[in-house]
Amino acid sequence: MTTTPPTASAVRGPLVRFRADPFRTGNASALAHDPDGLLICEGGRVTAAGAYAALRDRLPAGIEPVHYPGHLVTAGFVDTHTHYVQKEAVATFGNQLPDWLDHTFTVEQRFADDGHARRVASSFCDELLRNGTTTALAFASVRPGSADALFEEATRRDLRIAAGKVLMDRNAPDGLLDTAQRGYEESLALIERWHGTGRNLYAVTPRFAPTSTPEQLEAAHALHAAHPTTLVHTHVSEHRDEIPWVRSLFPDRDGYLDVYDHYGLLGPRTVLAHGIHLTPAERDRCARTGTAVAHCPSSNLFLGSGLFPLREAKEGDHPLTVGLGTDIGAGTSFALLRTMHDAHKVAKLRGHPLDAVKACYLATRGGAEAMGLGDTIGSLTPGQEADFTVLDPRATPLLADRAARAEDVEDLLFALLVLGDDRAVRATYTAGRLAYDRDAATPFATG
Numbered sequence: 135m136t137t138t139p140p141t142a143s144a145v146r147g148p149l150v151r152f153r154a155d156p157f158r159t160g161n162a163s164a165l166a167h168d169p170d171g172l173l174i175c176e177g178g179r180v181t182a183a184g185a186y187a188a189l190r191d192r193l194p195a196g197i198e199p200v201h202y203p204g205h206l207v208t209a210g211f212v213d214t215h216t217h218y219v220q221k222e223a224v225a226t227f228g229n230q231l232p233d234w235l236d237h238t239f240t241v242e243q244r245f246a247d248d249g250h251a252r253r254v255a256s257s258f259c260d261e262l263l264r265n266g267t268t269t270a271l272a273f274a275s276v277r278p279g280s281a282d283a284l285f286e287e288a289t290r291r292d293l294r295i296a297a298g299k300v301l302m303d304r305n306a307p308d309g310l311l312d313t314a315q316r317g318y319e320e321s322l323a324l325i326e327r328w329h330g331t332g333r334n335l336y337a338v339t340p341r342f343a344p345t346s347t348p349e350q351l352e353a354a355h356a357l358h359a360a361h362p363t364t365l366v367h368t369h370v371s372e373h374r375d376e377i378p379w380v381r382s383l384f385p386d387r388d389g390y391l392d393v394y395d396h397y398g399l400l401g402p403r404t405v406l407a408h409g410i411h412l413t414p415a416e417r418d419r420c421a422r423t424g425t426a427v428a429h430c431p432s433s434n435l436f437l438g439s440g441l442f443p444l445r446e447a448k449e450g451d452h453p454l455t456v457g458l459g460t461d462i463g464a465g466t467s468f469a470l471l472r473t474m475h476d477a478h479k480v481a482k483l484r485g486h487p488l489d490a491v492k493a494c495y496l497a498t499r500g501g502a503e504a505m506g507l508g509d510t511i512g513s514l515t516p517g518q519e520a521d522f523t524v525l526d527p528r529a530t531p532l533l534a535d536r537a538a539r540a541e542d543v544e545d546l547l548f549a550l551l552v553l554g555d556d557r558a559v560r561a562t563y564t565a566g567r568l569a570y571d572r573d574a575a576t577p578f579a580t581g
């Protein structure tokens with residue numbers, strides 16, 4: 135096990151990358167496709183990406199590319215909203231969000247035990263790699279030790295994780311509550327311990343407006359203002375019943391989003407999960423402040439929360455920054471491929487299809503931009519960190535049959551997102567290093 139990237143590595147195979155946002159420029163100019171591509175990585179970063187024939191002479195001495203013919207190499211997937219402490223809550227039968235919260239509060243109380251936190255953090259990070267996810271923005275539990283466990287396990291695998299301990303000082307069981315002061319102090323200690331160390335980032339994480347007092351939201355603002363490169367991560371307008379609840383808890387505010395706005399929690403490093411029921415004016419306010427929304431279609435379907443208006447969000451006068459989130463454990467899969475498929479179905483239920491190029495953008499570069507990391511990850515441009523995923527269009531008989539008849543790369547991507555899941559992830563590389571190899575005897579590089 136090492137966290138030191140090898141000095142150089144390279145992979146060869148069909149390669150897709152995003153030069154721009156296809157919602158703005160159209161698919162043809164946004165997607166770069168090299169049918170026989172080469173990716174060269176040095177010191178954990180991409181140093182060259184493009185056609186093999188044009189770049190083969192730039193291979194560092196002694197570096198033989200790992201060849202993935204018939205596969206598809208893409209930037210690693212970015213999960214912009216997940217709860218690692220809810221891994222054991224996946225697939226729990228029940229009703230909508232209020233019932234779900236009761237259940238997950240029980241599950242989250244187990245994280246008082248640091249050994250439990252370590253075990254779940256380890257298997258959570260392995261699931262990310264098995265699903266081709268190289269970056270995730272994650273909720274821990276209210277316990278600071280649960281955040282430590284995730285950062286430690288992510289560091290062992292060179293994953294890029296942004297996470298935070300939950301801030302929650304009302305409307306939850308006693309065992310899950312902190313106070314405004316304690317939440318502030320514990321978050322500050324975690325920021326000092328983890329933010330910017332290796333690939334870790336801290337996210338100030340008030341759970342959602344109903345579980346924080348005004349004093350706690352002020353403390354959240356103070357943390358972010360004093361450490362402006364931290365992220366802010368919370369939920370907004372997921373279930374319709376939240377909206378009158380927030381109004382009754384914050385009667386002086388002009389709606390749900392205005393609570394976060396008032397406490398200085400909107401901005402280009404803020405990710406709001408769900409946002410299904412945001413009004414057009416609220417979406418506009420998100421766009422103007424650079425606040426991103428994590429679209430979580432799998433969770434929204436599972437909990438019956440509603441259908442996020444993606445087209446309105448991306449194609450209005452002030453388009454929003456949107457990423458995709460699995461929202462484990464209300465979401466039912468770690469696979470961003472599955473999440474893209476669900477996003478496609480939700481878009482169709484709203485009267486328009488979401489094509490594969492745009493879905494794939496949301497799962498890679500769009501997610502990176504949502505997390506304020508658009509210059510660092512997500513598009514495999516030289517200088518970016520070398521996180522990438524190798525997809526296998528022959529992973530299952532049905533996928534192989536369909537992929538063999540794909541008309542072009544967009545059609546192949548569509549087949550992969552409709553029929554693919556973790557089985558279609560052949561390998562995952564973090565910081566230029568093979569971190570997961572589906573077909574190896576020991577698939578995880580951490581052993």
Ligand code: GUN
Nearest residue numbers: 238341342369372433464
């Ligand atoms: N809103 C506040 N907390 C949660 C949570 O844990 N899951 C979901 N889906 N929504 C939330």
Ligand code: ZN
Nearest residue numbers: 217369407461
């Ligand atoms: Zn969530």
